[in-house]
Each structure stands twice: as C-alpha cells, then as structure tokens.
Amino acid sequence: xxxxxxxxxxxxxxxxxxxxxxxxxxxxxxxxxxxxxxxxxxxxxxxxxxxxxxxxxxxxxxxxxxxxxxxxxxxxxxxxxxxxxxxxxxxxxxxxxxxxxxxxxxxxxxxxxxxxxxxxxxxxxxxxxxxxxxxxxxxxxxxxxxxxxxxxxxxxxxxxxxxxxxxxxxxxxxxxxxxxxxxxxxxxxxxxxxxxxxxxxxxxxxxxxxxxxxxxxxxxxxxxxxxxxxxxxxxxxxxxxxxxxxxxxxxxxxxxxxxxxxxxxxxxxxxxxxxxxxxxxxxxxxxxxxxxxxxxxxxxxxxxxxxxxxxxxxxxxxxxxxxxxxxxxxxxxxxxxxxxxxxxxxxxxxxxxxxxxxxxxxxxxxxxxxxxxxxxxxxxxxxxxxxxxxxxxxxxxxxxxxxxxxxxx
Amino acid sequence: xxxxxxxxxxxxxxxxxxxxxxxxxxxxxxxxxxxxxxxxxxxxxxxxxxxxxxxxxxxxxxxxxxxxxxxxxxxxxxxxxxxxxxxxxxxxxxxxxxxxxxxxxxxxxxxxxxxxxxxxxxxxxxxxxxxxxxxxxxxxxxxxxxxxxxxxxxxxxxxxxxxxxxxxxxxxxxxxxxxxxxxxxxxxxxxxxxxxxxxxxxxxxxxxxxxxxxxxxxxxxxxxxx
Numbered sequence: 001x002x003x004x005x006x007x008x009x010x011x012x013x014x015x016x017x018x019x020x021x022x023x024x025x026x027x028x029x030x031x032x033x034x035x036x037x038x039x040x041x042x043x044x045x046x047x048x049x050x051x052x053x054x055x056x057x058x059x060x061x062x063x064x065x066x067x068x069x070x071x072x073x074x075x076x077x078x079x080x081x082x083x084x085x086x087x088x089x090x091x092x093x094x095x096x097x098x099x100x101x102x103x104x105x106x107x108x109x110x111x112x113x114x115x116x117x118x119x120x121x122x123x124x125x126x127x128x129x130x131x132x133x134x135x136x137x138x139x140x141x142x143x144x145x146x147x148x149x150x151x152x153x154x155x156x157x158x159x160x161x162x163x164x165x166x167x168x169x170x171x172x173x174x175x176x177x178x179x180x181x182x183x184x185x186x187x188x189x190x191x192x193x194x195x196x197x198x199x200x201x202x203x204x205x206x207x208x209x210x211x212x213x214x215x216x217x218x219x220x221x222x223x224x225x226x227x228x229x230x231x232x233x234x235x236x237x238x239x240x241x242x243x244x245x246x247x248x249x250x251x252x253x254x255x256x257x258x259x260x261x262x263x264x265x266x267x268x269x270x271x272x273x274x275x276x277x278x279x280x281x282x283x284x285x286x287x288x289x290x291x292x293x294x295x296x297x298x299x300x301x302x303x304x305x306x307x308x309x310x311x312x313x314x315x316x317x318x319x320x321x322x323x324x325x326x327x328x329x330x331x332x333x334x335x336x337x338x339x340x341x342x343x344x345x346x347x348x349x350x351x352x353x354x355x356x357x358x359x360x361x362x363x364x365x366x367x368x369x370x371x372x373x374x375x376x377x378x379x380x381x382x383x384x385x386x387x388x389x390x391x392x393x394x395x396x397x398x399x400x401x402x403x404x405x406x407x408x409x
Numbered sequence: 410x411x412x413x414x415x416x417x418x419x420x421x422x423x424x425x426x427x428x429x430x431x432x433x434x435x436x437x438x439x440x441x442x443x444x445x446x447x448x449x450x451x452x453x454x455x456x457x458x459x460x461x462x463x464x465x466x467x468x469x470x471x472x473x474x475x476x477x478x479x480x481x482x483x484x485x486x487x488x489x490x491x492x493x494x495x496x497x498x499x500x501x502x503x504x505x506x507x508x509x510x511x512x513x514x515x516x517x518x519x520x521x522x523x524x525x526x527x528x529x530x531x532x533x534x535x536x537x538x539x540x541x542x543x544x545x546x547x548x549x550x551x552x553x554x555x556x557x558x559x560x561x562x563x564x565x566x567x568x569x570x571x572x573x574x575x576x577x578x579x580x581x582x583x584x585x586x587x588x589x590x591x592x593x594x595x596x597x598x599x600x601x602x603x604x605x606x607x608x609x610x611x612x613x614x615x616x617x618x619x620x621x622x623x624x625x626x627x628x629x630x631x632x633x634x635x
Binding site: 315316319320321322323324325326327328329402403406 | 459462464465484485488489491492493497499503505516517520521564568
C-alpha cells in the first residue's frame with residue numbers, strides 16, 4: 001500500500017511538472033541511454049566479428065614482419081619490432097613451404113594501393129595484392145569470369161591481373177574485360193579473371209582489389225618490400241600445430257637462440273578476435289567512466305530536487321507525524337518517491353538507448369543486439385541511485401520536529 | 410483519570426536566556442470531559458497543547474496519558490501514542506491537497522497498520538457521522554471550509570482516540586460555519602468522547618464544560634461551567 005502511495009505521489013509530481021522532472025532525470029536518462037546504445041552496438045559488432053573473422057578462413061594465419069595490432073596493445077614492443085625485425089623475403093616463403101607439415105598451403109602475399117584505369121575510366125585507392133599462385137585456396141576469391149594467376153605467370157613475372165568486383169564494374173560497365181589491357185599505376189596488365197561480388201564488411205566494400213603475381217608485384221613496387229607469408233593449416237584442429245611449426249621454422253631461419261624473442265609476428269584470426277576484445281573492453285571501461293559521471297550528476301540533481309520536495313512538503317511531513325507516522329514511514333515515503341523517479345529516468349534511458357542503437361544500425365552498417373543484462377544493469381543502477389541519493393533528503397524529512405514542521409508555511 | 414499532568418515545564422533556551430513557556434502545570438482531565446484552554450498569546454497554551462498531544466516532551470515533570478507515563482518516550486513511541494490515543498483538529502485543517510476526503514480520513518489508519526478493507530469501512534463510517542458521505546471522493550479544493558474541517562474531524566476520530574485535541578478549530582471559518590462545527594463537537598462529546606480545545610474566543614470556549622485559563626505558563630483559573 002505504502003509503496004503504491006509513494007509511487008503515486010512520485011508519478012503525480014512527475015505529471016504536474018514535466019519539465020522539472022525531465023531535467024531532474026536527465027542525468028539518469030543520459031547515463032542509461034549511453035550504456036544501452038553502446039552496449040547494443042558493441043554487442044552487435046562483437047557477434048559480427050566473431051562470425052565473420054572466426055567463420056571464414058579461421059585455419060589461416062599469417063607470418064608478418066611485425067604485428068600492426070601491437071601498436072594498439074603494446075606500443076613499446078611494436079616500436080622495438082620495427083627497429084629489429086628483418087624483412088620477410090620471397091626466399092623465406094620457399095623455405096617455409098617445406099617446413100610446415102601441418103599446412104596444406106603456404107603462399108606469399110604483398111599489398112599496396114594504386115589507381116587502376118582503363119581508357120577514360122579509373123578507380124582510385126585500389127588494393128593491389130601481389131600473390132603466389134596458391135591464393136585462391138587460402139583466400140575467399142571465387143571466380144566470376146576467366147581464370148586465376150598461374151604458377152608460370154608468377155615465376156615469369158608476367159603482367160596479368162584478376163579484378164575485384166568493384167574494379168570490374170567501374171572499368172567495364174559493359175563488355176568482356178578478359179584479355180584487355182588495364183593500367184595499374186603506369187604499368188599495363190592483361191586481365192585474366194574477375195572475382196565474384198564479395199559484399200561488404202561493416203560498410204567497407206570487399207571488392208576494391210586487383211590480384212597480380214607476387215613476383216610482378218615485387219618488380220613493380222620494389223624487391224625490398226617486406227612480404228607476408230599466408231599459411232593455411234590442413235585442418236582447423238591442426239592450426240595450433242601449424243603455428244608451432246611455423247614459429248620454429250622461422251626461428252631457425254633467423255638463427256634465434258632459445259632465450260631470444262621472436263623477430264617476426266604470427267597473426268591468427270584468434271589474435272584478431274582477442275584484439276577486438278581488447279578494444280571493446282577499453283571502450284567499455286571508458287564508457288563506464290563517462291556513465292558514472294553522468295549518473296553521479298543525475299543522482300545529485302535528483303537529491304537536490306528531493307530536498308526541494310521535502311522543504312515544500314514540510315507541513316505535510318509534520319501532519320503525517322502528528323497522525324502517527326514513525327521515522328521509518330517518512331523515510332520509506334521519500335525513498336519510494338526518489339526510487340520511482342530514478343527508475344523512470346532509467347526506463348526512458350533504456351528506451352532511448354535502444355532507439356538510438358536501432359537508428360544507428362539503420363543509417364549505418366553497424367549491427368546491434370539487445371543484451372538483456374544491459375537492461376537489468378540499467379534498472380539496478382538507477383534503482384540504487386534512487387536509494388543512495390534519496391536517503392539524505394528522506395532522513396532529513398524524517399528527522400523534522402513535528403511541532404516546527406506543522407507550523408511551517 | 411485520562412490525563413494527569415504533574416508540575417510539567419517546558420523551557421526553551423534562546424542563547425543564554427531561558428524561557429519558561431510552560432512554567433509548572435498540574436492538571437487532571439477525566440474521560441468524557443470537554444475542556445477549553447484559553448489565554449493570551451505567549452501564555453504557553455500552544456506549547457502546553459503540543460505537550461498534551463505528545464508532539465513534544467516536557468523539560469521537567471510527568472505526564473500520564475490513559476495510565477501510561479509518556480513524558481520520556483522516544484520519537485517513534487510518541488508517534489505510536491499519537492496514532493492510537495490522540496485525534497488532532499487544526500485551525501488550518503491540514504488536509505493533504507491531492508488526496509480525496511476518504512483518503513485523508515484513512516491516513517491515521519495506514520500508520521496504525523490497519524488493513525485496506527477495514528480502512529475503507531471505517532473511513533466511510535466516520536465520514537457518515539460527520540455528514541460527508543456524498544463528499545468522500547472529493548478533493549479538499551472541491552470542499553467548503555466547513556466541509557474541510559469536518560473531514561479533519563472525521564480523520565481525528567477514525568482511530569477512536571482517547572482524546573480529541575482541537576487547536577482553534579473555528580479560527581479559519583466564518584461565524585455561521587463555526588457554529589456548525591461547534592455543534593458537531595457537542596455531538597461528539599455527547600457520544601462519550603473527550604475533547605480538549607485551545608481557543609482565544611470566549612463564545613467558542615462557552616461550548617466547553619470546563620475552561621482553563623493560562624497566563625505566563627501557569628494555570629490562572631480553572632472553572633467548570635456545567
């Protein structure tokens with residue numbers, strides 16, 4: 001009964017002074033809203049990353065000169081690696097091919113950006129991918145037209161190219177590209193194939209690339225470019241073993257002693273997922289900090305409004321005490337009121353948070369999920385705020401002298 | 410004896426000055442008495458009223474209400490006594506503006522821990538006894554001054570208290586409505602209730618069967634008029 005009475009008073013106060021209530025609850029609304037919106041979006045990206053990164057080619061890993069993600073996770077180690085780690089050469093790929101028994105394919109890969117043109121049409125900032133002939137077995141590159149690059153073309157550094165979907169559709173709006181000569185930068189290449197439309201990842205087109213033989217790539221962009229070694233384990237269960245074999249082989253190749261650190265990096269999709277987890281964790285931590293500030297401010301404003309409410313209703317408190325209300329009754333009344341107000345702020349925040357997440361996922365490629373725990377967290381936190389910041393005004397009301405309170409105006 | 414007061418004092422300290430608002434009062438009031446307490450302002454009648462109503466505790470002396478010593482109780486114990494033993498009627502009615510007449514009348518029962526069904530029945534019963542059954546669902550701002558005071562009287566009686574304490578009950582009413590309210594008190598008294606009323610108006614005090622006059626915190630005169 002008393003709960004409903006307190007809630008009623010709170011709801012009536014809310015109804016009678018909507019603007020003041022809204023301002024009172026702004027802190028709570030902003031706080032819960034940002035938690036819900038960010039949690040929904042991060043949760044959505046989370047699912048996406050795990051599905052896409054882990055799903056496709058999860059038994060593929062890369063041996064690289066250094067791990068660029070380390071720049072985010074451990075900058076010192078990254079800077080040290082830049083200074084120390086030797087370039088990975090094409091001869092390293094040949095060496096590795098023999099020494100990873102658990103791998104089904106080992107391929108060389110190098111990348112750059114360039115303009116690609118055909119007659120009067122061109123597309124800028126296309127990823128030029130130098131590859132040895134195993135790439136179709138390792139990467140997702142189903143053919144739409146023609147054929148892939150052959151071993152012979154790679155060995156002889158022939159200028160041939162397999163186009164990504166976007167390059168194809170932009171340069172050849174109609175007509176057959178096979179056998180035509182396009183320009184990558186200033187160099188001419190003969191088109192041998194076109195890869196199917198691969199869609200987008202998080203709004204980025206996956207079709208902005210051209211495959212060329214890795215030897216051709218190195219001749220064009222400089223033989224001193226460091227390359228990557230892409231390794232596909234024969235089976236997902238052999239991935240760890242393949243990583244171990246590759247690590248061992250690279251260490252021997254580089255003549256490292258047992259206590260020395262690796263002077264190369266191995267990047268698996270697991271690395272990518274754990275990197276994403278690190279990033280999302282730091283986003284969460286920053287979020288918690290910002291939200292705590294919003295909620296503390298919200299709580300203080302709530303307390304202020306409750307103090308005003310106690311002052312406005314001093315006479316009512318005096319009357320209630322005269323009629324037999326004990327301290328606990330008065331405390332209870334004001335706490336129920338502040339908790340109700342605080343929860344209303346939380347609920348509005350949750351609803352607007354989900355709306356914002358939904359709107360963002362409509363206007364942008366970011367997906368979102370509704371995490372039930374975030375709703376519970378929003379409600380519990382605003383509930384606690386109502387209690388914590390309602391306690392002082394409530395106890396102030398409860399400790400009023402009934403004689404003084406009754407005769408106040 | 411319903412009320413027994415022995416050498417009760419209330420002393421306020423203002424800075425280094427001590428003010429004896431109640432300077433030693435001895436008083437006994439029996440069940441079903443109808444007492445008016447009179448006196449000029451500053452005579453201590455309001456302070457004494459607060460002591461009788463257990464809103465305040467005396468600085469010295471003893472107070473037995475309905476056989477129980479109440480001068481040294483804690484705040485919560487006093488709240489319980491007020492809830493069970495005392496019905497207050499105020500000059501300014503003191504109704505909750507957003508609650509209906511019936512809800513206002515039920516308020517003391519809520520703090521008495523009475524169930525919702527019984528609260529409703531008892532509120533309806535007392536509202537009927539003050540002639541406001543048809544106004545039960547009205548808010549105070551929809552009622553006349555006299556009706557508001559009758560709601561307040563119903564609220565004072567709903568817990569069947571030992572005494573009804575009325576503080577200038579006609580002070581905010583016109584004389585005709587004042588007479589109506591006083592005749593309602595007569596009826597309540599005739600039904601066996603004990604009434605203690607503070608007033609400074611002689612013609613209101615005339616309704617009482619005993620008039621006590623205070624001056625400088627002491628009883629100056631105690632006259633039975635019946």
